[in-house]
Amino acid sequence: MPNKMARYIEWQSGGRLTGRAAYAIGKQNLPEPVAGAEWQIDSQFSAADEILRDPSIRDIFQAVIANGVDVVMWRGGTDDSNTACAVHAGPKPGAISE
Template structure:
């Protein structure tokens, strides 16, 4: 699989942290917080996310250049899966 991937950090019992990782390869994921793990977002569409949040352009650019980028920001209930 190639292209930009999105991972959401989850704590135990289904609680989310506010961290989202955009990576080119799964092994580029940063270390999760203690007690958390990264889960892939199977419904991720880079185009759709950029349309709904243009501020992600710089985050995506960093992920493409460095292999990974973390985003911590407000999330909508639609993103909770």
């Protein structure tokens, strides 16, 4: 769905996390993954559930609406708290910053 926000997790070969997650509207807005990695959609992601659980994620969602994507450092874990922390990893490569 091109107009729906999704969360993508960056995975290296061998199943290791790179530490980055991207919230994006449309896969075409994703930045290039780091060498040897690929973006995988998080099928469990629900923007409504995320914002209810962690209202501070609102800033990330606003950046996604404005820019089409926001890349953050992934806190991830083995429990149900696989969420992004609000540490921005940087804009989409080639993006124009104001």
